[in-house]
Amino acid sequence: MAVIDINADLGEGFGIWELGDDLALLDVITSANVACGFHAGDPLIMRRVCAAAVERGVTIGAQVSYRDLAGFGRREMDVPPPELTAEVLYQVAALDGIARTEGGRVAYVKPHGALYNRVARDAVQARAVADAVRAYDPSLPLLTLAGSAVRDVAEGLTVVAECFADRAYTPSGRLVSRREPGAVVHDRDAVVQRAVRMAVEGTVVSVDGGEVALDARSMCVHGDTPNAVELARSVRSALSGAGVALEPFA
Numbered sequence: 254m255a256v257i258d259i260n261a262d263l264g265e266g267f268g269i270w271e272l273g274d275d276l277a278l279l280d281v282i283t284s285a286n287v288a289c290g291f292h293a294g295d296p297l298i299m300r301r302v303c304a305a306a307v308e309r310g311v312t313i314g315a316q317v318s319y320r321d322l323a324g325f326g327r328r329e330m331d332v333p334p335p336e337l338t339a340e341v342l343y344q345v346a347a348l349d350g351i352a353r354t355e356g357g358r359v360a361y362v363k364p365h366g367a368l369y370n371r372v373a374r375d376a377v378q379a380r381a382v383a384d385a386v387r388a389y390d391p392s393l394p395l396l397t398l399a400g401s402a403v404r405d406v407a408e409g410l411t412v413v414a415e416c417f418a419d420r421a422y423t424p425s426g427r428l429v430s431r432r433e434p435g436a437v438v439h440d441r442d443a444v445v446q447r448a449v450r451m452a453v454e455g456t457v458v459s460v461d462g463g464e465v466a467l468d469a470r471s472m473c474v475h476g477d478t479p480n481a482v483e484l485a486r487s488v489r490s491a492l493s494g495a496g497v498a499l500e501p502f503a
Contacts, residue, residue, distance in 0.1 A: 256498045257452045258471040259489060260284040260396070260415070262316055262365065264302040265293035265325075265477060273476035279305050281485040283501045284312040284471065286363045286396075287352075289344035292318035292326025299351050307357040312501040314396065317344040317382070318365040326366035327431065334381040341385035345393075360503040361413070362386050363396035370428065373401040380406040394503050399467045400426045413502050416469035418448040418488055419478065422459045426467070429460060437475070441484055445491045448472060452497045470502045 263279070264287045265272045272293065279285060285306045288294030306313050318326035320340060332340070341362075349359040364372055364382060372379035379402045386393050387410060397403045399414035419438045421429040429436040438444050451457055455468050474485040492499060 254496060254498050255452050256470070256500050257492060258283050258502045259485070259492075259499060260286055260314070260363075260471050260473050261476045261481075261485065262286045262288065262473075263306075263476060264288040264298045266298050267293055267295055267322065274482050275302055275476070276305055277482040278476050278485055279309050279311050281482070281489050282311060282474070283499055284314055284361070284503070286314045286316035286365070286473075287348055288316050288365070289318070289348045291320045291340065291344055292322065292324075292365055296351065299348055300355065303348070303352040303357055304355040307352075307355050312360045312503055313348070313352050313357050314361040314363050314503070315345045315348045315359045316363050316365045317341045317368065317385075319368050321367070326368065329367040329371055332378075332381075334377060334384075337378060337381040338385045338388070341382050342389055345385065345389050349389075359393065360501075361394040361396055363415075369398070372403050373398045373427065376402045376406050379403045383407040383410055386410060396471060396502075398426075398428065399469050413471055414467065414469045415471045415473055416451045416457065416467045417473045417475075418451065419444045419475055419484070422457050422465055424459045424461050424463050424465065426459075426465045435460070437478060439479065441480070441487055444484060445487050448488045449491050449495045449497075452492055453495055
């Protein structure tokens with residue numbers, strides 16, 4: 254039987270600004286990537302999301318980012334490795350502290366946005382992120398793109414491969430840049446079909462029509478897209494209907 258985790262990015266509001274329906278998504282997903290304040294989120298939002306996740310039995314992950322509130326963490330930055338390590342360590346420690354006050358804990362780490370894409374191909378930045386996780390708690394898994402460069406530099410850490418039901422893939426298995434048309438798949442039926450194929454067959458069709466192997470243990474459904482909750486529910490229902498067991502990886 255295929256086993257998959259469903260994750261989503263949560264807590265991505267800031268102050269009075271809200272983004273996505275965190276509470277509704279927590280009823281669908283098995284793991285929550287909680288923004289730690291560098292690309293979105295603030296202490297109050299972090300606490301609310303952690304409390305709600307604990308109440309529902311959803312695993313909490315630290316979604317770490319470049320320090321880029323204005324750009325939502327989607328602008329690539331050349332941060333010196335020691336600084337990047339310290340900033341990732343800061344984010345993980347902050348969220349874990351808040352999660353523990355609510356009866357939970359951070360169970361894994363996932364980079365966000367530009368940092369996520371950068372560490373997939375840049376061994377130097379990937380090592381900086383891995384060093385932060387190792388320094389804080391080497392038992393924490395790192396959630397990253399299937400085929401990511403993180404695997405080559407994360408000595409002593411568990412690296413978990415992730416796939417995206419609603420993102421387009423290049424022939425090399427990378428995500429199509431959000432600057433390109435069609436980078437995000439919005440059609441519900443297409444997303445559902447891709448999700449089942451990813452979980453059951455371990456493959457996805459790239460933008461050129463070829464087949465890309467993924468072998469992912471976790472699947473991301475974005476919480477900031479139109480009809481995100483309905484889409485996530487459809488994906489979960491389709492996976493269950495296909496005989497896929499839905500279980501967190503951490």
